Amino acid sequence: SQQGEEDPQALSIQEGENATMNCSYKTSINNLQWYRQNSGRGLVHLILIRSNEREKHSGRLRVTLDTSKKSSSLLITASRAADTASYFCATMGGGNKLTFGTGTQLKVEL
Amino acid sequence: DARVTQTPRHKVTEMGQEVTMRCQPILGHNTVFWYRQTMMQGLELLAYFRNRAPLDDSGMPKDRFSAEMPDATLATLKIQPSEPRDSAVYFCASGLPTPGGETQYFGPGTRLLVL
Numbered sequence: 120s121q122q123g124e125e126d127p128q129a130l131s132i133q134e135g136e137n138a139t140m141n142c143s144y145k146t147s148i149n150n151l152q153w154y155r156q157n158s159g160r161g162l163v164h165l166i167l168i169r170s171n172e173r174e175k176h177s178g179r180l181r182v183t184l185d186t187s188k189k190s191s192s193l194l195i196t197a198s199r200a201a202d203t204a205s206y207f208c209a210t211m212g213g214g215n216k217l218t219f220g221t222g223t224q225l226k227v228e229l
Numbered sequence: 230d231a232r233v234t235q236t237p238r239h240k241v242t243e244m245g246q247e248v249t250m251r252c253q254p255i256l257g258h259n260t261v262f263w264y265r266q267t268m269m270q271g272l273e274l275l276a277y278f279r280n281r282a283p284l285d286d287s288g289m290p291k292d293r294f295s296a297e298m299p300d301a302t303l304a305t306l307k308i309q310p311s312e313p314r315d316s317a318v319y320f321c322a323s324g325l326p327t328p329g330g331e332t333q334y335f336g337p338g339t340r341l342l343v344l
Contacts, residue, residue: 150330161233161320161335162272169330207272215260215324215331216285219272 125208129224138195140223142208143188149211151184153193156205156222165193165206198227231255233336235321241342247309250339252321253302261304262322262333263289263296272320278304279326311343 126141142151150169154162168175168184168191175182181194195202205224209217234253242248254261262277276286281298289296293312298304308315318340322333 152330152332154335161337162322162333164332164334167330167332211330214285215279215326216274216277217262217333218274221271 125206125220125223127223128221129226131226131228132198134198134200134227134229136198136227138198138202138225138227140193140206140208140225142191142193142220144191144208144210144218144220145189146210146212148186149213151182151191152209152211152217153180153182153191154207154209154219156207158204162207195225198225200227200229203227231334233321233323233334235319235336235339237339238337239340239342241344242311243344244312245310246343247307248311248315248341248343250306250319250321250341252304252306252323252336254304254321254323255334256302258323258325258334259301260324260326260331261298262324263304263306264320264322265317266320266338267317275306275319311341313343316341316343 124143152167153165156162166177166182168182179196184191205222207222208220236251260279263275266272275289276296278298295307318338320338321336324331324333
């Protein structure tokens with residue numbers, strides 16, 4: 120079963136714009152992670168944010184976590200065509216199991 | 230550059246045949262996961278192992294699926310007999326638990342089509 124619901128399901132922007140994706144989840148977590156999947160490929164880990172953290176940065180990525188609202192957001196700044204991919208949030212509770220969301224398909228157009 | 234490898238990358242088979250998928254985790258990783266991805270269900274965890282011992286296989290149909298780790302460098306997922314509804318992409322991932330959380334490293338997947 121999927122823990123996370125992502126919003127929007129699909130997003131199309133122009134190169135240079137910012138892209139924001141949201142993730143909501145249902146149960147308590149130890150951490151939340153974001154992964155990227157290019158078409159036909161495996162998932163690639165982007166960033167991990169712990170339950171006691173509120174914001175984290177990595178290059179052009181900014182992730183926020185609001186445990187009171189059980190939600191997270193991923194912001195990609197100054198998007199590039201190479202950022203075109205599906206983005207998944209995944210929550211980790213006890214036992215080191217990841218439960219993935221439904222994903223957001225991002226298309227960055229030139 | 231350490232990577233998770235999976236074989237075969239593609240498999241087409243007929244209903245009723247046995248399918249075996251193999252995964253080589255990253256050397257030193259002690260946790261191995263099997264996922265299935267379909268358009269309808271998204272990414273589902275089928276099973277996972279730590280130190281070669283199965284910890285959770287509740288996501289796996291037990292009557293036809295089996296997962297094993299014969300040694301630390303090989304994980305297998307078998308389907309016998311296969312059915313058309315098993316058509317999906319099967320991913321293996323490996324990881325190493327740390328106090329801050331565990332990142333999973335995914336293989337390229339096995340794309341399975343059961344006719």
